[in-house]
Amino acid sequence: MKFGKEFASQMVPEWQEAYMNYNFLKNLLKDIMIYRRQQATSPENLLPPPSKATTLKRRVSLFRAFSGLTSRYSNKIPTKDKEDEVILVNAMHTADEEQGEHGRSYRTVFLRSSEDGGEYELIFFRRLDDEFNKVVNFYKAKVEEVVKHAEELNLQMDAFIALRIKVSNPAAASPFITQTNTGYPLEVIHEEHQEKRSDKVNEYQMASLDILKHIKINSSKSDLHFSKKELGDAKEKLKQAFIEFHEKLRFLKNYVFLNQLAFSKIMKKYNKITSRNASDAYLQMVEESYLGKSDEVNKLLERVESAFIKHFCNGNRHQGMSTLKPNVKRKRHRDTFFVGCFFGCSLALVVAIIVNVHARDLLKSRGRTQYMDTIFPLYSLFGFLVLHILMYAGNVYYWTCYRVNYSFIFGFKPGTELGYTEILLLSSGLSVLTLAAVLSNLEMELEPNTQSYQTLTELLPLGLVIVVILITVCPFNIFYRANRFFLLVCLWHCICAPFYAITLPDFFLADQFTSQVQLLRNLQFYVCYYGWGDFKKRNADTCKDKGVFHVITIVIAVVPYWIRALQCIRRFWGGHDSTQALNALKYFSTIVAVVARTIHARQKGVVLQIIAGSTSGVATIFQTYWDIVMDWGLLCRNSENPWLRDKLILPNTSIYFIAMVLNVILRLAWMQTVLNFTEAPFLHRNALIAIIACLEIIRRGIWNFFRLENEHLNNVGKFRAVRSVPLPFSHENEDKNL
Template sequence: MKFGKEFASQMVPEWQAAYMNYNFLKTLLKEIMIFRQQQSLSQDNQVNLRPQPLKVGTLKRRGSLFRAFSGLTSRYGMKSPKKDKEDEVILVSAMHTADEEQGEHVHGQSYQTFFLRAAEQGSEYEIVFFRRLDDEFNKVVSFYRAKVEEVVKEAEELNLQMDALIALRIKVNDPAAVTPFINERNTGYPLEVIHEEQQEKGLDRPREYQMASLDVLKHVKINTTAESPLSAVKSLFNSSKSDLQFNKNELRDAKEKLKQAFIEFHEKLRFLKNYAFLNQLAFSKIMKKYDKITSRNASDAYLKMVEESYLGQSDEVAKLIERVESAFVKHFCNGNRHQGMSTLKPNAKRRRHRVTFFVGCFFGCSLALVVAIIVNMHNRDLLKSNGRTQYMNTIFPLYTLFGFLVLHMLMYAANVYYWTRYRVNYSFIFGFKPGTEMGYTEVLLLSSGLSVLTLAAVLSNLEMELDANTKSYSTLTELLPLGLVIVVLLITFCPFNIFYRANRFFLLVCLWRCICAPFYAITLPDFFLADQFTSQVQLLRSLQFYVCYYGWGDFKQRDAKPCNESDVYDIITIVIAVIPYWIRLLQCIRRWWGGQDPTQGLNGLKYFSTIVAVVSRTIQTQLTQKKLKAAARTFKIIAGSTSGVATIFNTYWDIAMDWGLLCKNSDNPWLRDKLILPNRSIYFIAMVLNVILRLAWMQTVLDFHDAPFLHKNALIAIVACLEIIRRGIWNFFRLENEHLSNVGKFRAVKSVPLPFSYEHDDKNQ
């Protein structure tokens, strides 16, 4: 792999703009090379009558074999031979800023390179190259210095948090042992910490101990109250932080929060260390390319400056990594370094070839089953049989549930593939535990496996219904979809570490938080999942039909009329359709009330308008089925107007707010300044598709007409599939916009709430 691709693959996606622009500098070098080639050709044309030297390109490799061996341990030394001043190409100097010269605090120095061969022909290309090279280097140093200052401040905050944790641990675990030390020095309990000055100087002295002060507990409040509906209700009446009760639950919760804070802080430090290393390597590579193209020797001088700069000399990050690892192993892993390092540095997820193999097998089986079902239906002319209508009213809605699930998973697999391809950090955005996120092959494995089970059940249902030898088992035929639902639910709630338990648990937690929407702080996975349910209303109605069809025993006669003609069933149908939008409305209210985003008030209004449209449409459909023409005509007007308003509102919000597009004065007209996809036309196509698919959904909502060649349930299923496809397209651009928001803020690590709160006066003392 070329260095440019390797360099891009190892970047922190959210910091990509802060890295050295290697490709841009390569294009400048290419311009220098083209100029030199043209100059060489012009000289050759002038002396074309002279005998040309023999080309010895084939001896180039052999000549390199006679060079002196430099040694594996640099036995000839790292210093290059001294050069005369006549051989110097560049002069690099550190330029102090005006504020620094006046004695004020600044971030450091800026570096400037002077090209000493400006009199040569074509030197303007090299002057531009070094000017841009300096810009990139100053950008990298400035970003690195700012991030180092940021992590130093975070380290100081973690120091205060650890003081409070250790004091709380002493108070909870062994309060009686504290008394002698308090009486003796009034400082607390001995904490075994070797002074860093002794470690750095290598002094062999007896260990000196610092004392962990219990006075800290008088000046902190705890934030470890577990987030729950009950705690949310209590916070409405008492907004202050809870006081310390000195119990083991507080200690456990505080320790868990601080442990997670250390893990995220260590990850940020590793990102910074890798950032410094990659950029130094990139500057080395680009200067070596310059020397090779120009046959000069300027890299030594420039790389010496890079090595002596803050980027090369700063060791704060390395020291912090050592101290964080030491403290983490000691205080959170009982001194077990192997356990501590495996937690701080989780192993990279490896791709398993058997997953790809089974995906291929399941997709092949699915295609074979589809062909078998089509052939079976054609040979027996099932589409024109007397039982077609009965089958479409009963069995078809039972199996469409799995079709909606499979299609949604396929769209999600496509999203994961393109997020990975265009380096959208979906794992960080969703908050997956490192190494547990599912790749697109794993999602395809689940979807293809479920499709095989569903299609096999459909084919078995057809065979058992039509086979003369098994017609007596008609009741068993009806139980096949229910058995499949039970299998899916058992796998979903299985407590054992199989079938991607971490992802299933993550999904269930997000689902619970959606159900208890106003009582939890809303995170992106919560409202992202709730948005998926707004596109799966028909799936929820299929679940409702399952409960009615099997709960009331209608499956024994294969008769759906008791469900469809029940007034209670009609009311539940309205409630089921409203639930996803109601959850999103509550989430918007919670985010608006908590001050997270003032625009969530308008977002909540959008979902309220959708609720009104869905309710009016459902009532209008039910009145039409009951042949109450006058009332149905009135509600059709209401449904048409409310659905039109909701469609316009939702479409604008999708494109302008969720996708961040329709920016008139941006660098990319009507899009946004930063785009991930290289082809801008894809964004316009996505916007048009969003409008069309929403209008298709609106057509079903208004119930304009039924297709004569399709059963009504089939038409409903097709339009529901179009909505799922629209949601899949929405998912990609929604997460792309979130990723670019993180990139703009250079936010690459989760912010973990700390367990203790210090007052400002106490923190400064």
């Protein structure tokens, strides 16, 4: 792999703009190379063939003493003649400290600008200096940020240790000992600081308990009760804070290494193209700069690791380091193998079902209508689910290709996020089970020997639903338990929307349910079909004739939008964001439109048709504007990319316009209900409803990609690469000098 691609693959996605622009500098070097080639091939610059003297000189050089491979004679630095100097690097002091390290800005003086083509090299060094100053400034700002964060963690650990002493062994507390910050950040949790022996008594000194008088619990802003629950909660929060802080420090360490390597590579490439020796002087400046000499990050890494192992892992270094540095998830070939097997089996089962239906002319049989009214809704539920998972797998694939950090955005634990291969494995496995059940259902009905088992035939879909539910809630560590529990937690937050702080995974999942209204209605049909015993005679008249069933149908369609509206209200109430109030109003307008369309589908009439059409039109305009402008961040008039946004991930801008048009078209799927186009000569009503539902799932899949792209770019704009973890304690005095 070329260095440029390797460099890009190892970047922190949210910090991509802060890295050295290697490709841009490489293009400048290409311009220099092209110019030199043009000059070399011009007739006046063609060189004569080498003379015999040159050849003789080369031969003589072959008989010189071997200089060695280990640089034995390199103790003395060779002196460089002034005639060989190419560049001079100066550290210019500036009035604004934001310009660089301690108010420094590095500038390179190119000494050969008067030579032919020197203007190209002059431009290269100017851009090189700009990139280097950008890297140094960013790194210095981040170091200052982590040092301040370390000081805050230092105070938090003071309070945590004091609380632990108070809770675990109150009698052993030493109120006369006072101890505050007296050195590097996190020194209070350094082993030497905590286990320093007293000169007078042969015992370990303990932390002061005076700090407990000045802190409160962040979750309730109340005074401490010195309970074990408070201690446990504080420990968990601080443990997570240390993990995130350690990850940020590792990002910074890797940032320094990659940029230093990039400057080394680009200077070597410059030497090769120009046949000059300018890399030594420039790389020496890089080593002597803040980027090369600063060791705050390495010191903090050592202290954080030492403190984490001691206070959160009982001194077990292996356990501590495995928690701080989780293993990188690797792709398993067996997943790819089983995906191929399952998809092959799915195709074979589809062919078998088509052949079976065609050979026995089932589409024209008398039981066709009865089958479509009962069995088809039962199995179409799994079709909706498989299609949604496939769309999510496609999203993950393209997020990975374009380096959208979906794992960080969703908040997955490192190493537990599912790749597109694992998601395809789930969807293909579920499709095999569903298609096998459909084929078995057909065979059991058509074969004379199995017609007496009609009850067992009808129970196949219910058994499949029970299997899926049991796998989802299974407590054992199988079938991606971490992801299943993450899904269940988000689902619970959606159900209890007003009572939990709303995070992105919560409202993202709720948005998925707004596109799966038909799946929820099919679940309702399961309850009615099997609960009232209609499966014994394959007749859904009981469900169709019950007025309660139709009322619940409306409620089921409203519930996902109601949850989203409550989430928006909660976010507005918690953050006072006025846009969330408008977002809630959007979902309320959708609720009105859904209710009007559902009533119109049952009771035809011109008045109801006008109400359904007008409410649906208003809701569609509202939703389309919100999708494109608010969720996707597009349609910016003064953008660098006309009617898009300044930063785009996809290289082809036409894809964004195609997505916007598709979003509008698929949003208009409700028109088939308002225009009474609920049946077709060649399609059953339930089949047409399923097709419309599939189109909505596809629209949601497209929406998912651009929604997360916009979220990723927001994180990039703010350089947010790690999660913000709430700390357990708050300090009463503002200066924090406890």
